[in-house]
């Protein structure tokens with residue numbers, strides 16, 4: 001059965017970059033979200049066992065989404081992919097229960113490595 | 122505001138700037154062990170007189186540097202006068218700053234911020250640009266009519282040092298022909 | 314292979330220093346620009362630490378190179394901030410003034426893998442010529458700025474002097490006008506005054522005559538003539554007229570005397586009469602000037618006079634001397650803002666007459682003593698002081714072969730003493746003086 005995966009990023013280019021970096025043979029059911037609200041909706045709808053999450057987004061930002069998921073003990077595996085890569089942001093994200101933090105610009109091999117580490121592929 | 126870029130191109134450019142800014146902020150944040158607040162990048166086409174107006178502010182110091190590669194242009198860095206002393210302290214300059222050490226600080230800051238910004242931006246698009254050394258820039262005396270161009274594409278990001286008055290804006294300006302090169306590159310990125 | 318060798322050759326011919334170091338600051342390569350100046354070939358320094366090769370600037374080099382490794386971003390060193398990072402001697406041993414080379418340095422990430430920098434390249438540019446040109450330029454502009462400031466100061470002084478001149482020209486014009494007017498009305502005043510006196514005499518006689526007639530009528534007149542007289546005197550209000558006439562005349566004479574005194578004062582102060590060299594009384598000059606300066610002194614200052622008897626007249630230009638008195642009196646009064654005592658003393662010693670103007674004012678700072686007579690030296694706010702008063706006074710005193718002596722104690726007061734030789738400088742003998750005076754007297758009459 002395909003894994004429900006959601007990419008949440010306000011930038012079209014970034015969503016595309018992530019999409020293209022995914023392993024081609026990975027069996028997934030992909031959803032795309034343009035902001036935090038849509039991301040949470042995807043989680044609620046059971047479409048996000050894995051969530052690729054940008055931090056700076058309109059409506060709800062990535063931190064808000066993480067907080068929300070944290071509060072509801074959601075079982076979503078969150079991988080943050082962010083342009084803001086300052087130590088402070090990374091620390092905050094980790095505290096809010098994100099599994100991994102990846103830098104933009106995203107490199108496909110880094111993403112693969114991460115997915116392998118997490119046992120997702 | 123400008124019809125130069127379609128929505129996809131604008132989105133792409135904005136995201137590329139976001140990433141560049143993120144890297145630059147990270148470089149500085151690591152150096153001074155502090156957090157930097159990022160803004161949403163601004164991408165606008167400005168006229169010479171609008172460009173000129175940037176330098177009429179008394180609140181900033183300015184530096185400039187040139188870059189050359191597939192695209193060419195100049196990077197301007199604006200640094201808030203109010204925060205220079207704080208910044209100097211964080212970067213281990215002897216404060217209060219004297220004229221020489223202040224210039225040195227401004228040039229170093231500009232180099233870190235503008236350097237990181239432009240390098241990351243250019244490498245994402247394979248523009249292969251090389252950046253020259255920054256110099257202090259004072260343009261207040263110059264007249265808007267004296268510029269040799271009519272309008273230019275301007276990409277601006279703003280860095281704010283949390284809990285201080287320091288704030289800096291890096292403005293990447295592209296020379297006329299380079300805008301077309303940039304658009305071509307953006308299209309390639311969007312297509313494949 | 315050919316090309317690589319060519320590249321190395323080319324490197325050695327470059328007019329700039331090229332040096333590559335690894336993450337441990339060890340030299341991987343440097344070109345002849347370095348080799349020629351350090352006398353160590355690239356192969357000889359291979360693997361040696363750049364920091365120990367240049368210990369004097371090791372800290373700075375380390376910081377710069379480190380930042381390139383960490384940030385993967387070029388760094389720069391400017392001659393303005395750090396002129397001589399490498400101890401290379403000047404490329405202008407003959408024509409240059411400098412002994413060390415001025416350098417701009419670029420620190421570039423040369424090759425990096427996955428964001429990790431592996432080697433950093435230093436590009437050293439000799440900017441000695443530029444730097445010395447720039448420094449000369451700066452010195453020049455600093456000098457220009459100084460000169461500009463000096464010029465500006467001179468300009469200000471000039472315009473102040475011009476103001477002062479205008480002011481004194483105005484004063485002179487007013488003086489001349491006053492003298493003219495004084496001269497014109499002097500005559501009418503003269504005959505009005507003498508006529509009034511005559512009239513007073515005549516009126517006295519007329520009244521006596523009337524009194525006589527009254528007595529005669531009283532003794533010899535009839536009832537009728539006596540009644541006629543009473544009636545006539547009543548109609549003419551003669552009792553009142555008789556009384557008032559004397560008073561009116563006395564008042565008028567008093568009035569015209571006062572006018573005459575004012576005119577005399579005007580004449581004695583105005584240039585016209587006194588610009589010429591003549592023997593004049595310094596006490597008169599001082600008193601006349603005091604009247605002019607009275608406005609300033611009137612209420613707040615108590616004046617004490619101590620004039621020797623039998624002072625000789627002094628050969629001088631009285632108007633000019635009055636100018637000195639005026640300056641000294643004004644200064645004294647300005648030094649006594651809150652009131653005080655003004656002591657005026659005039660005495661003679663040998664062939665000199667001394668006039669001392671002493672006040673109980675603020676006194677003068679010792680540091681200012683030497684500068685008092687400098688033109689434009691003033692401690693007063695713009696508008697109230699020009700700094701010309703004393704310098705002008707001094708030059709007048711010098712023209713008279715005299716001098717001005719100062720003594721002052723801060724907080725107690727100041728004393729300025731004008732010393733004038735009784736007979737001037739090229740003081741002629743008594744007789745010729747008499748002659749000269751006589752001639753002048755003739756001319757002016």
Ligand SMILES: Nc1ncnc2c1ncn2[C@@H]1O[C@H](COP(=O)(O)OP(=O)(O)O)[C@@H](O)[C@H]1O
Nearest residue numbers: 644645648676691692698699700701702703727
């Ligand atoms: N009687 C005095 N008491 C104190 N200071 C004096 C006196 N006379 C002159 N000075 C000092 O000398 C300065 C120069 O005097 P002067 O040449 O008359 O110029 P001015 O009165 O316009 O300042 C004054 O500004 C004052 O400082």
Ligand SMILES: [Mg+2]
Nearest residue numbers: 643644702703
């Ligand atoms: Mg004076």
